[in-house]
Every structure is written in C-alpha cells, then in structure tokens.
Amino acid sequence: MVRYERVMAISEMDAPDDSSEPVLEGDFARDSALRPDREVPGRWHGDISEAWKVQYAFGGMSMALGVRAIERELARDELALISAHSTYCSPISCAPVVADAQVLRQGRRAAQGVSELRNAGDEQVDLQTVATFGRLDDTHVDIDGPQFPDDAGCPDDWDVPERPDDHPFPEINFHAQTEFRPAGWPDWGEDWEADTGYASAWTRLVNEPRLDDGSIDPVAICVPADMIGPAVGMHLGPQTDDNPPFVVLTLEIDLQIFRPWTTSWILQQVAALRAGHGFAAGTLHLWDEHRQLVGFATQRAAMRHFTPGDGFFS
Secondary structure (H helix, E strand, O other): OOOHHHHHHHHHHHOOOOOOOOOOOOOHHHHOOOEEOOOOOOEEEEEOOHHHEOOOEOHHHHHHHHHHHHHHHHOOOOOEEEEEEEEEOOOOOOOEEEEEEEEEEEOOOEEEEEEEEEEOOOOOOOEEEEEEEEOOOOOOOOOOOOOOOHHHOOHHHOOOOOOOOOOOOOOOHHHHHEEEEEOOOOOOOOOOOOOOOEEEEEEEEOOOOEOOOOOEOHHHHHOOOOOOHHHHHHHHOOOEOOEOOEEEEEEEEEEEEOOOOOOOOEEEEEEEEEEEOOEEEEEEEEEEOOOOEEEEEEEEEEEEEOOOOOOOOO
C-alpha cells in the first residue's frame, strides 16, 4: 500500500540538489525522490544518479520517476499503485530531470494521472507515463490465474553467476544496484543450444526501499519490470560471429500490479514473444518469495547489436 507520508519524508529530506555529485551506490528511495517546483504547479524536480546507468538511465528507473511524479501529484495515501504504462520517446541521461504531472481522475476508489519526464534543459518529452492508483478492498474474489513455475525454486537454490573475463558487456553501474540469480540459465562457456525464448531469475534491490509497514515501496516494482533481453538471448542461442551480442532499448512498458511487494527477492519470469526486424516483444510475470503473483508486464524494445569495446556504453 502507498504510504504518502513516508514518500513525502524521503522526497523533502533526502532529495539531492541539482549540484550534487553523482552517487555510484544506488538507493532507490533517495534516487527516486522528487521536489516540488516553487513556482509551477504540477512540476517536480529530481536527479537520476549515475548509479542507475546502463548506456543511459536504466529504463525501469526512468519509469519509476514518471510514476513517482503522478503519485506525488495525486497525494492519496489510501490508494495503491495498480497499473502504469510508459512510452520512451528519447534517451534519458543520469542527470537532473523535470516531470510535469497532471491529475486525470480523482475518484473515491481509484485515481489516475499522467506525467511527462525530461532531462532538465530538454524541450521535448523524453518519457510519458500514465498510472492508476486504487483502494485495495477485501472481497470474496481472490483469484490468481497463472501458476508459479516450480522449476524456479527459491533464491537460495541458485548461485550468483561469476562474470567471465571475456564477457561482452562492460561493467555497468546498474548491475551493482541489484543482486541477480539466474534460475537455470546455461553458464558462460557451457555448450548449449537456442531454446524457446524463456528465462527466469531471482533479483533484489541491494538497498531495499522499505516503508514503515514493512512492504517495499510499490513504485520500485518498475525496476524488475524492465527485463526482456535475456529471453531473446535464450531464443537466439550462444553468441557467435553470426550472432553478435545485442542490447534492447525500451520503447514501451505496460505494468499491472496485483498486490504489495513484501519479500526481498522477486522472480522475473520472462518470455520472448517475437524478435525480428530490429524489434523485440515479450511478457513478464513477477512473483514474490511466497509464490504469489505480484505483477505482470509487457515490453516492446528496439534491438541494437554492438561490438565489445566499440564505445557503445561510454
């Protein structure tokens, strides 16, 4: 459940000034904080730390800032985040950002808003987000359709993978902000073949944004919701000269949230639906350690091949 008072405390006390130095140790609560503009109603200011850098800011973190602006503008402590959709219009750098948020609906049980996020100084919209917040009432209806994938086990069943010396990806700041345990992926250097485009992994934020009620900040679910590349990679098979490494550049994420996220670890169960003509699409189920379905996402991304050492990630 959203705890607006807690978010207010984080935003007003811990938000970095525009002049602050980049912070390489990420803290979601601090790095997703926003400050209200003193002159323009509905405008919010923040700073995406270099800690969340891939090539630009990690897409899930950018989405979180867009959702946060809507949450702050709605100011409804009794409502929980239940859905969000982000469209990525331009790359967002790890730098100061500005978000303009507008309330679309203030209903008794649900409220909706929209935000437009951009790097400070940009004139165009870099990210547009719409989000719905709702009151979670107890009813006689409590149904989950999909079943937890038993072969994913639990986080302790899997080891943290060792990074090989010939890994095509450079060290990326974002990877230091999460712990990641692939569930059943082939090891680097292991002989394996392309499969049906399915991948699952347990992940957690190193610095957990816990709220006063013990749950994790619901906006943080935007981070694990951004994960389509591994499933496409499993579908393509081992990298060769004819199958070079690639990155996915997110174009859209649509996220549905079903219940509060309370456990440290969350399982990302991702399937590639289609990859071709330079684009990829996939689905993602998010499960907590109690094997409860926390959320579901669809993602559309552009694919971009690169040559290791070509400076693409600089």
